[in-house]
Amino acid sequence: MEKGQERVIIDDDFDNLGLTKDVLQWNGFETYDFINPRLALQTFKQSPHLFELVIMDIKLQEMDGQSLYQEIKQINPDVKVLVFTGMVLNVDKFKKICPSFDERQVIQKPVRMSSLVKTVNDTMISV
Numbered sequence: 001m002e003k004g005q006e007r008v009i010i011d012d013d014f015d016n017l018g019l020t021k022d023v024l025q026w027n028g029f030e031t032y033d034f035i036n037p038r039l040a041l042q043t044f045k046q047s048p049h050l051f052e053l054v055i056m057d058i059k060l061q062e063m064d065g066q067s068l069y070q071e072i073k074q075i076n077p078d079v080k081v082l083v084f085t086g087m088v089l090n091v092d093k094f095k096k097i098c099p100s101f102d103e104r105q106v107i108q109k110p111v112r113m114s115s116l117v118k119t120v121n122d123t124m125i126s127v
Contacts, residue, residue, distance in 0.1 A: 007120070009033040010040045010056040010068070011084065016109075020055065023113040024120065037063040041071055048076040053123060055107075058085045066097050073100055080123050082107055 007029050011017040014035060021033045032051070034040035037060045044051060054072055058065035069081060077100065083089070086109035095101050104126075107119060 006030045006032060006051050006053075008040060008044060008051050008054045008056075010037050010054065010060070011035065012037070012057060012060045012062065016057070016084070019113070020116065023116060027117050029120070037065075037068050041068060044072060045075055048079070051076075051079060053080045053082065053120065055082045055120070056084065058083045058089065059087070066094060069098050069101070073098065081105055082119065082123060084109055084111070086110075 007024060009017060009020050009024070009031055010033075011020065012035055017033050017035055021031050024031050032040075032043065034043070037056070040056075041063075044054070056065060056068060058069075060068065065083070069083065072079060072081060083105050084107050089106055091101070091103045091106070105123075107116065
């Protein structure tokens with residue numbers, strides 16, 4: 001299967017999810033958006049190489065964000081992941097659980113939409 005520009009967005013806040021989806025689609029990205037992280041994970045498992053980037057909230061009601069990150073990276077270690085958070089994230093602690101995590105993957109809320117698009121573009125061109 002050929003890679004496209006698909007992005008998975010996971011956020012249990014409906015307003016944040018809708019705004020993120022709208023901004024990315026307005027800027028030419030195809031998105032799959034999920035309010036339920038378990039459904040997102042199930043979809044990701046079915047076609048893990050379809051998605052180039054996962055954008056997810058770290059604090060989710062249905063599932064721990066660190067666990068979700070870990071499972072996504074176990075399924076497809078090459079997928080890029082950006083993490084939304086409205087709190088201070090202890091990157092060193094996160095790295096102990098998820099060794100592939102990098103502080104450049106953190107998007108602090110509230111985020112400016114122009115900054116989000118730049119971060120997504122920069123993430124996609126980085127190795």
